[in-house]
Amino acid sequence: MKKIMTQVSAPDLSKMEEANVVDAIRSTWISSTGSYINRFEKEFANKCSTNYCLSVCNGTVALHLALLALDVRHGDEVIVPSLTYIATANAVRYVGAEPIFIDVDPKTWCIDPDLIENSITRRTKGIIVVHLYGHPADMDRINHIAAVHGLWVIEDAAEAHFAKYKGDPVGSLGRVGTFSFYGNKIITCGEGGAITLNDKNLSIRAKTLRGQGMDPNRRYFFPVTGYNFRLTNIACAILCAQMERYKNILTKRLNIFSTYREFLSEINGISFQPVAEWAEPTPWLFCIVVNEKEYGKSRDDLIRLLENQGIETRPFFIPLHLLPPFREQSVERKDSLIHTEKISRSGLNLPTFSNLSKKEIEKICSIIRSSSLR
Numbered sequence: 096m097k098k099i100m101t102q103v104s105a106p107d108l109s110k111m112e113e114a115n116v117v118d119a120i121r122s123t124w125i126s127s128t129g130s131y132i133n134r135f136e137k138e139f140a141n142k143c144s145t146n147y148c149l150s151v152c153n154g155t156v157a158l159h160l161a162l163l164a165l166d167v168r169h170g171d172e173v174i175v176p177s178l179t180y181i182a183t184a185n186a187v188r189y190v191g192a193e194p195i196f197i198d199v200d201p202k203t204w205c206i207d208p209d210l211i212e213n214s215i216t217r218r219t220k221g222i223i224v225v226h227l228y229g230h231p232a233d234m235d236r237i238n239h240i241a242a243v244h245g246l247w248v249i250e251d252a253a254e255a256h257f258a259k260y261k262g263d264p265v266g267s268l269g270r271v272g273t274f275s276f277y278g279n280k281i282i283t284c285g286e287g288g289a290i291t292l293n294d295k296n297l298s299i300r301a302k303t304l305r306g307q308g309m310d311p312n313r314r315y316f317f318p319v320t321g322y323n324f325r326l327t328n329i330a331c332a333i334l335c336a337q338m339e340r341y342k343n344i345l346t347k348r349l350n351i352f353s354t355y356r357e358f359l360s361e362i363n364g365i366s367f368q369p370v371a372e373w374a375e376p377t378p379w380l381f382c383i384v385v386n387e388k389e390y391g392k393s394r395d396d397l398i399r400l401l402e403n404q405g406i407e408t409r410p411f412f413i414p415l416h417l418l419p420p421f422r423e424q425s426v427e428r429k430d431s432l433i434h435t436e437k438i439s440r441s442g443l444n445l446p447t448f449s450n451l452s453k454k455e456i457e458k459i460c461s462i463i464r465s466s467s468l469r
């Protein structure tokens with residue numbers, strides 16, 4: 096294998112993030128109290144059009160906290176898409192519940208609303224939708240089904256900061272929205288996460304659980320067993336700078352997306368992520384899908400070819416129902432998730448980060464073009 100020269104992602108950090116971190120350190124507020132935490136939570140809630148935002152230590156914890164706050168327990172079932180990162184289903188298991196996997200809609204790559212009702216049982220408590228690869232799920236239809244059956248909806252928006260559904264920001268469309276600020280995300284602080292929500296009582300419950308279960312009105316009195324899920328003031332100092340710069344970060348990534356689309360257009364067997372007419376996706380990682388017959392090479396052949404030229408890519412997520420922690424239950428349920436498996440097998444993410452030059456994109460695209468059957 097050749098040395099990787101172009102990685103798949105890199106954070107966009109500037110002097111502003113650096114200055115904020117120095118400021119947080121000099122203030123001595125380096126743990127989970129401090130002005131950057133309050134500022135970030137206020138700004139992010141504002142941006143998501145929600146009443147509340149609670150920062151937490153990563154996106155997996157955000158999901159876990161949302162499920163705990165919603166009182167999901169042992170024996171409950173939660174409907175989730177199989178085409179997602181494992182954290183979505185792991186969090187369901189952390190609270191003793193079982194993820195019930197359903198297929199995605201090939202028009203959005205997100206959970207297919209038409210298949211939800213068939214999977215609802217007496218044990219079903221809610222639905223976690225994933226706004227996959229920056230594209231929002233069809234929230235109106237999902238919320239309607241949830242309302243009819245008395246279920247809640249969590250939006251896993253780890254990959255979709257600032258995406259919009261019919262003009263409204265993701266994170267404001269379900270009972271709780273969850274976000275990740277891992278290093279490869281649109282905005283980052285290395286490791287971090289958040290939940291967004293409108294319900295005051297639910298936010299008090301989540302805040303209590305986030306801080307070891309301490310009564311918000313009585314210090315060192317713990318009415319419930321809680322967790323330490325807090326994020327630090329240093330991390331929020333980075334996030335505050337990222338929030339000041341997010342429009343600039345998005346513009347750079349949107350340019351990368353349009354350059355890829357331009358240079359990869361009309362290659363036999365190469366297609367892009369679909370975009371629904373009601374969606375305003377966020378430019379996370381650029382996705383392509385390889386049709387092996389038409390292109391003449393498989394997705395994995397193309398990944399190897401690019402790797403040999405020093406270009407790192409990412410295969411799409413392996414469907415969760417096929418992975419060892421979930422496989423047995425999935426076989427028992429006779430899951431048949433055709434679209435999930437097809438998309439997973441044929442898709443890959445190309446390098447997407449602010450400093451990726453047009454020249455590098457051109458090189459990546461010319462390798463992809465010259466390898467096609469023509």
Ligand SMILES: Cc1ncc(COP(=O)(O)O)c(C=O)c1O
Binds near residue numbers: 155253
């Ligand atoms: C869809 C999805 N959900 C949850 C997570 C978990 O976030 P984190 O890595 O911050 O724990 C990720 C992470 O990349 C993700 O892609």
